[in-house]
Amino acid sequence: MPVTRHITPRTGDVVLLVGTMKGAFILRADARRRDWEAGGPYFPGHAVYALACDTRAGRHRLWAGPNSMHWGGMLRSSDDFGQTWTNAVDANVKFPEGAGAALKQIWQIVPGRQAEPDTLYCGVEPAAVFVSRDAGDTWALVEGLWNHPHRARWQPGGGGLCLHTILLDPERPGQIRVALSTGGMYVTEDGGTTWRPSNTGVRADFLPDKHPEFGQCVHKVVQATGRPDRMFLQNHWGLYRSDDRGETWTDIANGVPSDFGFGMAIHPENPDCAWIVPLESDEFRCTPEGKLRVYRTRDAGGRWDALADGLPQDGAYETVLRDALAVDSLATPGVYFGTRSGKLFGSPDEGETWSRLADGLPPVIAVKTVVV
Amino acid sequence: MSLVFVIPGALRELAGGRDEIRVKGAATTIAAALSLLWAQCPGIRDRVITELGEVRPHVNIFVDGEDIRYAGGLDAPVHDGSEIFLLPAISGGSGPGARHARVRRTAPAGPDQLR
Numbered sequence: 230m231p232v233t234r235h236i237t238p239r240t241g242d243v244v245l246l247v248g249t250m251k252g253a254f255i256l257r258a259d260a261r262r263r264d265w266e267a268g269g270p271y272f273p274g275h276a277v278y279a280l281a282c283d284t285r286a287g288r289h290r291l292w293a294g295p296n297s298m299h300w301g302g303m304l305r306s307s308d309d310f311g312q313t314w315t316n317a318v319d320a321n322v323k324f325p326e327g328a329g330a331a332l333k334q335i336w337q338i339v340p341g342r343q344a345e346p347d348t349l350y351c352g353v354e355p356a357a358v359f360v361s362r363d364a365g366d367t368w369a370l371v372e373g374l375w376n377h378p379h380r381a382r383w384q385p386g387g388g389g390l391c392l393h394t395i396l397l398d399p400e401r402p403g404q405i406r407v408a409l410s411t412g413g414m415y416v417t418e419d420g421g422t423t424w425r426p427s428n429t430g431v432r433a434d435f436l437p438d439k440h441p442e443f444g445q446c447v448h449k450v451v452q453a454t455g456r457p458d459r460m461f462l463q464n465h466w467g468l469y470r471s472d473d474r475g476e477t478w479t480d481i482a483n484g485v486p487s488d489f490g491f492g493m494a495i496h497p498e499n500p501d502c503a504w505i506v507p508l509e510s511d512e513f514r515c516t517p518e519g520k521l522r523v524y525r526t527r528d529a530g531g532r533w534d535a536l537a538d539g540l541p542q543d544g545a546y547e548t549v550l551r552d553a554l555a556v557d558s559l560a561t562p563g564v565y566f567g568t569r570s571g572k573l574f575g576s577p578d579e580g581e582t583w584s585r586l587a588d589g590l591p592p593v594i595a596v597k598t599v600v601v
Numbered sequence: 602m603s604l605v606f607v608i609p610g611a612l613r614e615l616a617g618g619r620d621e622i623r624v625k626g627a628a629t630t631i632a633a634a635l636s637l638l639w640a641q642c643p644g645i646r647d648r649v650i651t652e653l654g655e656v657r658p659h660v661n662i663f664v665d666g667e668d669i670r671y672a673g674g675l676d677a678p679v680h681d682g683s684e685i686f687l688l689p690a691i692s693g694g695s696g697p698g699a700r701h702a703r704v705r706r707t708a709p710a711g712p713d714q715l716r
Contacts, residue, residue: 299659299689300611300648316614320647331651 236268248277248595262577281338282599286346294335352392386410413445430478453500481530492554515546539583567593602681615644632675
């Protein structure tokens with residue numbers, strides 16, 4: 230077994246939670262974000278697609294969804310930045326008897342709103358949402374989505390039939406949006422009882438009908454905190470913006486080398502600013518031209534500018550997956566991403582300059598940030 | 602009757618640190634034998650069996666050296682004194698411990714060494 234190194238974040242630090250195919254790592258730096266200290270590996274040998282930090286109600290509780298190829302997966306939490314983790318006797322996220330399904334992967338963990346500090350959500354494969362109302366001790370399947378008549382026609386993408394995005398509307402408590410591959414985006418306005426698709430304008434190039442009601446392969450969706458009618462969507466071919474909370478979508482693939490990609494992140498304050506990492510195609514899921522470039526828009530998708538200062542530009546055929554791009558919440562946000570080749574990059578200045586924070590990690594599948 | 606379960610390294614935390622669990626009770630099938638094990642070590646159940654009641658696809662169970670997949674699945678017979686191995690399948694990587702697990706009495710290496 231590898232020796233796990235621990236770190237102790239201090240107040241004001243930026244913490245990166247990094248999930249890989251063979252375990253998780255935690256990095257910390259002060260607000261300058263120049264010198265990083267790394268801890269891990271946690272859950273060695275487990276794929277960690279989902280990570281989160283719950284900072285509500287005075288907590289600094291890390292959540293992870295490690296999955297063992299052999300022994301399955303469950304949610305585990307730590308109140309001491311990874312030094313100790315819970316290990317529930319019974320799997321805490323599992324399909325109820327009669328659902329006819331078994332958990333394959335936990336893809337997303339989302340703490341609930343500030344007003345509901347004991348509520349958490351997680352998205353899983355096969356595509357479903359689970360909710361906890363007791364700070365993660367017990368979890369229940371959100372039956373309204375699971376029983377949706379469309380579910381029988383959802384199809385697995387390359388990563389499986391995964392529900393990978395959960396967005397809690399910051400102003401409307403009953404509204405939750407989820408995205409799944411392959412099914413598209415769905416919204417509930419009654420806290421999860423009923424759901425409807427919300428994909429108008431989003432293409433499905435792989436179907437005879439290019440604009441179906443549902444069935445799009447949405448890779449990631451983000452929503453502006455301060456202006457929640459503004460959303461961005463990275464599709465399996467297609468880059469979109471919505472100014473009406475996802476009711477309609479407009480193509481904004483202006484000046485990008487490809488509108489295929491996975492990861493997407495939005496500025497914590499500026500609803501016009503978002504980041505992506507375009508990949509060449511679904512056939513060749515690597516950065517175009519062997520250049521590792523992050524693209525940023527500051528005008529809501531009117532144009533996208535390449536950010537490459539400090540990133541390899543020669544023979545860099547990299548892949549950045551849907552949860553491996555993240556932005557922190559400092560006044561000048563830092564941007565971070567990991568690659569399937571095990572590199573972790575960070576920028577303290579919104580992507581203007583980059584440095585390599587780690588190399589030689591197992592394939593990176595998740596990057597999350599929190600300021601503690 | 603008495604049965605012996607050999608616990609792999611990854612699950613020993615859920616078995617009080619033990620590499621072997623001896624259970625007593627009536628069981629004619631591996632399914633019934635596993636229920637006796639769950640009664641002593643409930644945390645092992647969800648690591649070995651899915652919500653659908655199936656053995657996880659990358660977990661192997663051997664009863665007296667026979668893989669239950671070729672001996673009736675969860676209906677595979679057990680007998681007084683049967684020795685039951687719960688093992689991570691070799692599918693995660695290579696490791697001599699797993700290859701010889703059918704005949705070795707000693708519990709094989711933990712799963713992290715098999716990937």
